[in-house]
Structure formats: C-alpha cells, structure tokens
Amino acid sequence: MADFEEWLTWTFSPSISAIVVTLLVSLLLPILLHSYLYRQSGAKELATFVLIGPSGAGKTSLLTLFANGATTTTHTSQVPQTAQCQLPLTTRASEDRYRSENDDSARTQPQFHVLDTPGHGKLRHHALSALTDTTKPLKGIVYVVDSAELSSTAGLTEAAEYLHEILLVLQKRHTQGKTAKGPQGVAVLIAANKQDVFTSLPAGIVKTKLEEEMAKVRLTKSKGLLDSGVGSEDDAGADEESNWLGEYGARTFTFAQMEEHGIEVSVVGGNVLPDETGKTVTDDWWAWVGDNL
Amino acid sequence: MLEAFEILTTSGIVVWRKHYANPPLSPTLINSLITDVFIEERQSHAPTTYRKDKYVLKWTTAKDAGLVFVAIYQSLVSLSWVDQLLAAVKALYVKHYATSNNSIKLPQLNAREFDTAFEALVRRLDSGSTARRLSLPDSDGASELTPPSSSASVADDEPPPSLPVPQFKRPAAPSPRLASALQDDTGNDATPVPTPDASRPGTPSSRLVTAKLSRRAKQRANAAFNNSGPASSGDESPARAAKTAKKNVKAKRQWDADGMAMEGDDRVLDYSAAPGDADGEAQDLDVEDVDNAKMGSRTGKGQFVLKDLDDELDAILASSKEPTSAPAQTAVDENSGLLGTASTKITGLFRNFVGGKKLTKADLQGPLQQMRQHLIGKNIAPAAADRLCSSVETDLLQQTTASFTSIDATIRTSMAKALTRILTPTSSLDLLRSITSCISGPQARPYVISIVGVNGVGKSTNLSKIAYFLLQNRFRVLVVAADTFRSGAVEQLRVHVRNLTSLSKREDVGYIELFEQGYGKDAATVARDAVTFASANATTEQRFDVVLIDTAGRRHNDTRLMSSLTKFSQLANPDKVFMVGEALVGTDSVAQARNFAKEFVDTKGKLRNNGVGLDGFIVSKCDTVGDMVGTLVSMVHATGIPVVFLGVGQHYGDLRGLNVAWAVDKLMK
Secondary structure, eight states: OHHHHHHHHHHHSOOHHHHHHHHHHHHHHHHHHHHHHHHHHOSOOOEEEEEEOSTTSSHHHHHHHHHHSSOOOBOOOSSOEEEEEEOOTTSOOGGGTTSOTTOOSOOOOOEEEEEEOOOSGGGTHHHHHHHHOOSSOEEEEEEEEETTGGGSHHHHHHHHHHHHHHHHHHHHHHHTOSSSSOOOOEEEEEEEEOTTSTTOOOHHHHHHHHHHHHHHHHHHHHHSOOBTTTTSGGGTTOOTGGGSOSSTTOSSOOGGGGGGGTEEEEEEEOBSSOOTTSOOBOHHHHHHHHHTO | OEEEEEEEETTSBEEEEEEOSSSOOOTHHHHHHIIIIIISOOOOSSTTEEEETTEEEEEEEETTTTEEEEEEEETTSOOTTHHHHHHHHHHHHHHHTOOOTTOSSOOOOOHHHHHHHHHHHHHHHHHHHOTGGGGSOSTTHHHHHSOTTSOTHHHHTSOOOSSOOOTTSOOSSOOHHHHHHHHHHHOOSOOOSOOHHHHSTTOHHHHHHHHHSOHHHHHHHHHHHHHOOHHHHHTOOHHHHHHHHHHHHHHHHHHHHHOSOHHHHHHOOSSOOOHHHHHHHHHHHHHHHHHHHHHHHHHHTTSSSOHHHHHHHHHHHHHHHSTTHHHHHHHHHHHHHHHHOHHHHHHHHHHHHHOOOBOOHHHHHHHHHHHHHHHHHTTOOHHHHHHHHHHHHHHHTTOBOOTTOOHHHHHHHHHHHHHHHHHSOSSOOOHHHHHHHHHSSTTOOOEEEEEEESTTSOHHHHHHHHHHHHHHTTOEEEEEEOOOSSTTHHHHHHHHHHHHHHHHHHHTOOEEEEEOOOSSSOHHHHHHHHHHHHHHTSSSTTOOSEEEEEOOOOOTTOHHHHHHHHHHHHHHOOSEEEEEEETTOOTHHHHHHHHHHTTOBOTTSOBHHHHTOOSEEEEEOGGGSTTOOHHHHHHHHHHOOOEEEEEOSSSTTOEEEOOHHHHHHHHHO
C-alpha cells in the first residue's frame, strides 16, 4: 500500500520525469486510438457477384474468363470458388459515368469478387447461403443458363425452378428485412450462354420462355404440399403471399414484377467458349458488371 | 495404355491435363465421376476406381489443396502402375505447384514445365513395372536393339528426344523388334534382307501375322505395337531397318548355338505354328528383352530428363512405395513421446477450445465414435452411420479448425453438411407439374402412380392421402385396387373412396372413383385393365387425370412375391412408383429399400428411372417417432432415391413434402 501511495505522490509531483511521462501519454494515446480505429474499419470490401445456374451451364468457365481473361477447360464443381477480377479497360464502370471521354487522367479499373457456386442439385445450398450472407456486399447475381438446353422441357423446367428459388430468396430478403432501411437491391443478369451453339435460343426467347415456365412453377409451388418444416419457429410468419414470387395473384409472371422488390432482371446473350470464328461474346456481360459496380 | 491424365480443383477448374487420345476424351467421363462418386457418393466396388463405358478412371485427392487427380485408361488393359503414378504426381504437384485452397487467385500452372516432369514420371513408372513393357521402354528403343557389343555410334546419332512424346501414342509402324520377332518366326535361314512387313509401317498384314501367333506372343506383340517409341518409328529408313534386322538375326544365331530346340524351330516355317513352339520362342525373346532393357536403361536415362528432376522423381517414387509404413511409424513415435512432452498435449487441449488445430485421425476418432452412437440413437442404420462418419472424416482430416471452435462443433457442422447432402435430391420432384404436362398436349394420357411396400406400412392410407391432395388440385382420380390378395383390401379402399367422394363433393373439387375386379385375379392384369379403362376417353370431359394403383403388401425377402412386381411394372408401366416405408422400422429399412428398388426392371432388363428403380419414398408414421427420423437417411443411403413425402398424422391432409433443413435439425438435436 505504501508503494502505491508513493507512486501516486510521484505522479502528481512536479518532477521532470513525471511531466515527460504525462506528455507522452497524452500525445500518443489519440494517435494510437486513431490508428487502431482506422485499421478496424479495414479496407473497403470489394463488391461481390455470384454466379448461379444449373449444372453444365458454364459458370466456372465464365469465372475463369472473368478472372484470367481466357477460359480453361472445366468440370462439374464440387465447392464454391471465389476469384478476384478487374474490369477490362474497354468497359466503363458506373462510377466513371460522368467522366469525360477526353479525360486522360489516370484511372484505375475497379476490382470485384466473383463467387462461383456449384450447380448440382445436391450442392445448391452453397448458392442459397451466399445469397443470405450479409457480411459480403452482394452487388449482383449472374444466373447462367445454357440457352441450347432450354429448348428441351426438362432443361427449361430445371432452369426455371432454380431461378424461381433464387428470386424467391431475394424477394424474402427484401420483404423480411429486419431493419427499416432494408438491404440494397440486387441486380440479376440472366446470362444466356452458349449462343454459339446451333440449337440455342436467342436472348429474347430465353426471357419469354423462362417467364412462361416460371409462372407455371409459381402456380404449382403454391398449390403443392406444405413441407415438413412448416410450423417451426423461424418460418412462423410465412404465409401464402410471402411465398409467392412477384405480383400476388397475377396470372402471368414477368421479370418486371421483381422491380418492386429492388431486383432488376436483365437477359443478355453471349458465349463463354469461343465459337467457330474463335470469338467469345461477353462484352454485354462486362458492361452489365460495369453498370452495377 | 493411359488415355488421359487430368489435375482439377474441387471447384471444377482443370489445372493441367494431358490427353493421349485424339480427339481428347469427352469431359462427360470426368463429370460423371464427379457427380456419381464425389457428390452423390454412390458406392463403387473398389475405392478410387470408377468404371464408365469402356474406360476405367482412377483418382486420388489432395484434400487440403482442393485437388483431384484423375487417370483414365481403357478397361481392356490393366495398368498396375497407375496407382503409383497418381501418388507420385500428387506428391510432385503438391510439393511444387499447389497453393492453398482458399486463395483468391485462380490456380495457374506453368504447363510446359509440368509436362516434362509428368512425362519423365510416366516413363519411369511404365518401364519399371511390367516386364513386357520393358521390351520397348523409351523413345530410344532402336538403340537397344543393337547388342551392346556393337558400335555405340548407332545409339549416339539417335536424336535426343527433346520433345518427349509419350510412348503410349499409337505408332504408325510396328516396332523393329516386332518385325524381327516375326522374321524369326518365318524361319532362321539367315536372310539379312528385311521382309516387307518390317519396313512397311502399320500394314494390316503385320496385324494378320500377329493374329496367328499364340496368345502370349500376341499379347507381347500388341504391347510392343502399342508401345514402340516415336524414335523407332520416326527414322525408320530402310537402311536402318536392314541394319537392325541383320544385327538381330546375328544375335539370334548366337542363341541358336546355345539353345537346345534348334531342330524344332527349324521345322516351323509357317505362321500356324503350334502354340507350344511359339511360346518357347516368345519366352526366350523375353529374357533377351529384359537384358537389353537393363543395359539400355543405364545409358538411356538422364539424356532427356533433367538431372535434378530425375533425382526428385526417384525420391518421390521411393516415398510413395512405402506409404503405409512411414505414417504408422510417426504415429507410434507421437504416442510414445506424449508422456515426455506433456506440453504438446496441453497445447493440444487448449487448441481444442481456441481452434486452429490441425485435425488428425486420432483427434477425430473419439468424437466421431460419439457421433456415430448419436446417429444410431436417431434410428439411422449402422451402415449409413458409418458412411456418414467416414465422409465427415475425409472431409475434416488434415483440416484446421476455425478459431474458437472445438473439434466437436466442427464435426457437428460437417455432419450437418453431410446429412444435407445425402437428403437433398439431385432433382426436385414437382408432382403437380409433371401431372399437368402429362395430361395436357396432343399426347394426353392419364398419369399413373403406383405404391408398393411391406405389409402394414400404410400403403392404402398414404394412397388416399395423395388422392386427397390431388383432388384438392381438381384432378379426376381413379383408384385401382390391385391388392387382390388380402381379405378386406378392396373394401378398405372403397371406404376411403366413399369418404373422399363426399369430401370432394362438399368442397366442389375433383372427382374420384374406384376400379376393382374383386379378389384372386392377377394384380398386374388388373392394373393394366385399369390404365386402359382410364385412357379410354382421354380426350373427353369424363377423362381421368391420375391413376393411383394400390398393391398388395409383400415381404421384401420373399422372392416369389417380389418377382411379381417386375411383371406388374412392365404391364402397368407407371410414371411414378413410390415405396412406402415406415419411420418406425430400424435397420431393416436398408434391406427393404434395396430389395424393392431392384425389382422394377423394364422389358429391356434395365432398371427403370435411369437405373434407379423407384422414384421416391414415402415415409409414413413420422409423427410417432418424434425426432428419431433416421429411417429417412437409411433409405436414401441404401438406394440414392429421394424421400418425397412424409406421413405426419392420421388425417387425409397430413401429408408433407420433405424439408431437408428440418430433418437435419431433428437428427442433430
């Protein structure tokens, strides 16, 4: 106890050492505090785009194209994969919207993350968890479909069911947001891939076919059996209306109905793999990414 | 012969590949390997081997680097060294090129550098394993043909194969050795002139000749044919051919002097030699081959392989040869050293709570055993529990636990993932949609659903629940009493139909009717008649949309009763066959599911529904078991067929679809 009193006396004494220590503490503390807080806020999280779609649509190929500028051969994915990509010089990011064409001052092309998810039926929970994950700033979803596959009934149904599921998750994310502000809207690009294939459907027809099919899916889903999870606490507020995608009760489904929930859907065609002339058509997809950054 | 070798990440990106076939093999081979083995985890007979079409795929994985190594070869040939090759390539690759799995950069590789290493590895292994492959191990095969006593100049002016071409490539020309062997067969009257067979590349005649040889000799000839190096086929000038042929004949003559069966050989002038003779000849050639190869390999190696790479490959091969002994040794060391270094144990315990611990087999063993007991307590069959545990173990082995996560928690999350994966169907079943698409359009016909199962599991009850569900959706339903065996079965259905009729009238929804032909008739015929009756007026307003067929309950191990299911499914040809299993049954559910699934064979002898048999399970009496819903997992584990409906109560409305998250939650409680 005596030690403590002695020490206290020293701190209040007008000795030079006590003054120096006090000065050091009072000057350094704010600096340390600032640097600590500054580091806490961290580097700005890069925007994330998620690649979703049925198996074999070309998601991983698109990922390699976005990340490396060239495609590599791919197989069925088993795990998700994130890659860091940079917008090519030819594409203008939305933040460069007001920049003059003649402005030649240095500009850095923005970077972003692309998350590739497996499309196999058993592994779709990866994609769904990526959508509900709030830690990552989700900017957009690229729903890749094989536009040649859509001409068959089975392929169309699979693509529409998966898209229905994804859009419903996004809609719930918007309507059931806990905060008043709600999460930011998400842009959805339906990338009609494999336009180079002879039997592929053009983007416009892909859009109408998907819309028609999704109206049917929506109808049968609403009439179908309840699942066994019903009545559990986290699903308590779910009624029929919240499980209905788009405008409630509407007979036809259009992607425009999703805008109410901050989901902008656009359908753009292209091909990841080079066609017979050795060309990949992805400029429009890049432009979409640039618009949504 | 090896067809292809690929290194790919688990995220599906091919890091490096080599295809010997031209054009490259279709990617569907590896895709189906991934979906069948890695994702759906269908059991194969041998681990790390997968057969598809006429190919055999062998694989190995590097879990922490997230890599899969796949080798493909035709199933006609058996390559014993492929396992070794996989292990060696994995070791080489992981050591030098692999980066951590979670890096933000996509994997990239200096392909050319790895090409060289791979070629060297293949060459090394291939020559080292099978004696018959020794006959022509390398691209400098021609130099080996010259006896060592002859001038070394022949070997020297061989162009060093700077671009190593795989020896598996099918050469255009038969090897000189083959040619000389053939020549020996034709007679040893020492004609130094090369036969046309020897110099003409790849003529069918040489094939014809080989076809006449004995089986062994033919095998060897084929091997040689497939394996002859490019150098030997590349500079096959007539002069060279003559030279080698001449030298070989010389060597042959020497052998003749030492040998004993000289007269016998002399007599054999035609190709239709007695098998014994040809065999003897082949054997002698074999001995010679090995000798030559030994000498040749001493000079041949190192010319084309970089020196350090060579040494490294040696080391890798040596280590891969004793993979079992080394880890065992270290494990023993660890155990004995535990007492001495108590501190490591304490840090281990600490890490168990804080996280960041690298999981070993010993770490996982205890918690996994607990987890297995827990699963069995939830009514999961032991076989299924074992499979889940082993899948968790392979998932977690050599992984590091996340910070502030204990081993138990890590295992729980991993197990939840494994359960989700096993229960989630590959393609979801939307019954209403498939019915609608079936009954509309130009080829409209009623949709036929049939229900099978063991006695007393609730087939008729679930059938009427489905009928109620369909009635709610305004379908016209025909219920067929195909249980012509048990007394009261038809009456039971009639009561259900009467109730449902009054229900549907009250709510003004669909229409239901019973089709019955009494007792004692053949169930298959009744079902067929019912389908014909329902399709009779398919286009009119009075059509039936759905035909629901109830069948007699049968014990799954009674072959006589079970075999009648095959005839039933062929005659009635149902769109969907559901099997009802009760949640109360324990381990037996596995056998039930398997036996029922294998009976549904179509007329071509193939299992219906793409070789699966059934379309789905209905698990009844789920309300009676609380959270012990392990039967779901057992049945899906046994067959890979998804659970589509759950019976959760006594009323018509108590039918539910399966919510995977709900089931997993109950099982992990």
